[in-house]
Structures are given as C-alpha cells and as structure tokens.
Amino acid sequence: MSWRYIHSQEWSNVAAVDVTDVFTTDFKTYRIMAQDDDGFGLGYIKFIDSNGSVITDDDYKYSSKTLSPTGTSGNANNTGNNYGIKVIERPTSTTKGSLLNMWVYNPTDPNGVTTCTFESTVNASSTAHRARIGVGLLPMRNVVTGFRIDTVTGGNTTGKLKLYGLAYKDLS
Amino acid sequence: MSNGLVQIASKTITSNTASFYFTGLTEDCVYLLNFQGVQMENQNADIYIRGGNSGTEDTTAQYQYGVVSYYSPGSINNGATGQTGWIINFVNAHANGNGFNGWALLYDWYPATARPGMLHASANLYTGGGGVYGSRGGSQFFNDISWSEVHLGFGGNIASGEIGLYKYV
Numbered sequence: 001m002s003w004r005y006i007h008s009q010e011w012s013n014v015a016a017v018d019v020t021d022v023f024t025t026d027f028k029t030y031r032i033m034a035q036d037d038d039g040f041g042l043g044y045i046k047f048i049d050s051n052g053s054v055i056t057d058d059d060y061k062y063s064s065k066t067l068s069p070t071g072t073s074g075n076a077n078n079t080g081n082n083y084g085i086k087v088i089e090r091p092t093s094t095t096k097g098s099l100l101n102m103w104v105y106n107p108t109d110p111n112g113v114t115t116c117t118f119e120s121t122v123n124a125s126s127t128a129h130r131a132r133i134g135v136g137l138l139p140m141r142n143v144v145t146g147f148r149i150d151t152v153t154g155g156n157t158t159g160k161l162k163l164y165g166l167a168y169k170d171l172s
Numbered sequence: 173m174s175n176g177l178v179q180i181a182s183k184t185i186t187s188n189t190a191s192f193y194f195t196g197l198t199e200d201c202v203y204l205l206n207f208q209g210v211q212m213e214n215q216n217a218d219i220y221i222r223g224g225n226s227g228t229e230d231t232t233a234q235y236q237y238g239v240v241s242y243y244s245p246g247s248i249n250n251g252a253t254g255q256t257g258w259i260i261n262f263v264n265a266h267a268n269g270n271g272f273n274g275w276a277l278l279y280d281w282y283p284a285t286a287r288p289g290m291l292h293a294s295a296n297l298y299t300g301g302g303g304v305y306g307s308r309g310g311s312q313f314f315n316d317i318s319w320s321e322v323h324l325g326f327g328g329n330i331a332s333g334e335i336g337l338y339k340y341v
Contacts (some may be wrong), residue, residue: 135306
C-alpha cells in the first residue's frame with residue numbers, strides 16, 4: 001500500500017509538541033493528521049531542522065481562507081514571519097477540539113523548498129466553530145526532519161497525531 | 173478485502189516534456205494524482221488536465237472549475253465554464269528548486285452515468301513576489317462520460333518532477 005505509517009504521538013496539556021526525526025529521504029510526500037481533544041487547540045506549524053532545532057527564521061509564508069458557519073470568512077495571509085504557518089483559525093470562545101489534515105512536501109531536499117497544503121476545523125464552547133483552508137511554505141533550503149505544533153499563545157493542548165508517507169515508485 | 177492506496181502509474185521527468193497521459197482508470201473508485209517537485213521550464217506555465225480514451229484527450233469545451241488561487245499578499249477566486257481543460261495551478265514554479273507540489277483526487281471518471289470531477293490542492297514558491305502560491309478547488313466535466321485516461325499538458329514544458337497515479341482500494 002502506498003500510504004506508509006511512520007509515526008504516532010500523544011500529548012497532554014502542553015504548549016508545544018515536537019515531532020522529531022520523522023521526515024527522511026524515503027518519502028517526498030507526507031500527511032499529518034492531528035487532533036486536539038481539549039484546550040486551546042492546534043495553532044501553528046514550525047519545522048525542525050536536521051540538528052533538532054526549531055526553525056524560527058522570519059521566512060514562513062502562508063495564504064489561507066478562514067471559514068465560519070455564520071457567514072464570516074476572510075483571507076489570512078503572511079509573507080514572512082517567525083511564528084510558523086498558521087493552520088488553525090481559533091474561535092473567540094474556548095476551543096473544544098480541532099482537527100488538522102496537512103500534506104507536507106519535499107522536507108528533506110536541501111535544494112528545494114518545503115511546501116504544504118492544509119485544512120482544519122476547530123470546535124468552540126460557546127461560539128461558532130471555525131475552519132481554515134490554505135497553503136504554506138518554508139522557502140529556506142533546510143533539510144527538515146520534523147515539525148513543531150505550537151498552540152495559540154497562552155494555551156495548552158491535549159491531543160494526538162499520526163504521520164504517513166506516500167511511497168512513489170518509478171513504474172515506467 | 174484490502175484497504176489503502178495503490179500506485180498504478182508514474183512519470184518521472186528529467187528533461188523537457190510538453191504532455192503525457194496515464195491509462196488504466198477503469199474502476200469506479202477515487203484516483204489520486206500526486207505531484208512532487210514539478211519544475212517548469214518557464215515561469216507562469218499552467219497545468220491542464222483532461223480526460224481521454226484510446227490515447228486521445230477530450231477537448232470538448234465542457235470543463236468547469238471553481239478555484240481559489242492563493243498567494244501570500246492575497247487570494248483570488250477563479251472560476252470558469254465552457255473550458256477545454258481544467259487548470260490545476262496557475263504555476264509560477266520554475267527552476268532552482270522552486271517546483272510545485274500538490275495532489276488531485278479524480279472521481280466519477282467511470283462509469284458514464286456520472287460526470288467526472290476533480291478536487292485538488294497545490295503550493296509552490298511564488299518567485300515573482302517571494303511568497304507562497306497555491307491553487308485549491310473543485311472541477312467537473314459538464315457531460316455524462318466515462319474516461320479511462322488522464323492527460324496532462326502544460327502551458328510550457330515541464331522540466332523535471334515526479335507524478336504518481338494511485339487508486340484508493
């Protein structure tokens with residue numbers, strides 16, 4: 001089968017989740033499925049380099065649309081920041097769970113950029129839930145071997161994730 | 173009974189290629205086209221996707237798409253009917269490692285009682301503005317038809333990259 005299970009991880013009441021040494025040259029396409037059970041929800045993705053260091057350069061870029069069942073939606077874009085790729089649109093009330101589905105491409109190529117596409121939704125305690133659909137990248141030519149999930153500032157998360165790689169064979 | 177995703181075809185490109193196609197879409201299931209590090213010879217060369225049979229692409233002007241083109245300074249809603257193909261990306265991805273990556277799910281290409289469609293997402297470095305550029309959306313063909321091939325053509329040559337065709341089983 002072409003989706004290969006790579007890694008799973010669970011966490012409880014933490015502000016950030018580091019997933020290290022999971023991207024290798026075995027795959028160029030990865031899929032992250034992460035869910036937050038309670039707390040402030042998943043917030044931002046930063047990448048981790050081959051030295052185990054979280055990349056905090058002012059170079060993360062994303063473009064996304066925020067979606068709301070109340071009809072409020074808009075664009076959320078950034079051309080360069082150090083807080084990462086914002087993958088969740090947090091509601092104005094306490095979150096009650098969230099899901100992130102994210103495809104990550106080309107993380108270990110030192111001559112290429114790391115790109116991603118993502119969609120997420122987050123539930124809320126007393127307001128409408130929010131969703132976000134978008135794309136992002138880290139243009140620096142790092143070898144990326146992992147990622148960090150940061151929560152929205154000031155909050156903790158309890159959740160879990162699974163990571164898969166998509167196998168590609170030259171069948172010609 | 174098996175579950176999962178099975179690769180059924182590939183195209184590894186190492187020199188300029190204007191177009192190619194995959195065969196074997198002969199089951200009523202969802203197919204995945206996955207693009208890895210696709211670099212174009214020139215800037216702004218879009219990718220067109222069409223169905224086909226017996227080696228001939230269907231250029232009937234019945235392709236429709238509703239797409240949002242994302243880039244860091246903003247985003248643009250793009251939609252069209254009566255087109256001769258679907259556009260998966262308004263590509264600004266060329267050379268120097270700035271290729272684009274993405275996926276497309278092809279559905280209802282078989283049998284002919286339905287209308288073929290596509291759901292896709294892609295991203296690349298926007299070399300013109302230094303941001304991210306992406307394309308996401310849904311598409312349909314406005315006739316009931318069955319296709320066994322997916323044809324990919326480009327506004328310009330594709331210089332390198334890996335494109336895999338998979339099916340969900």
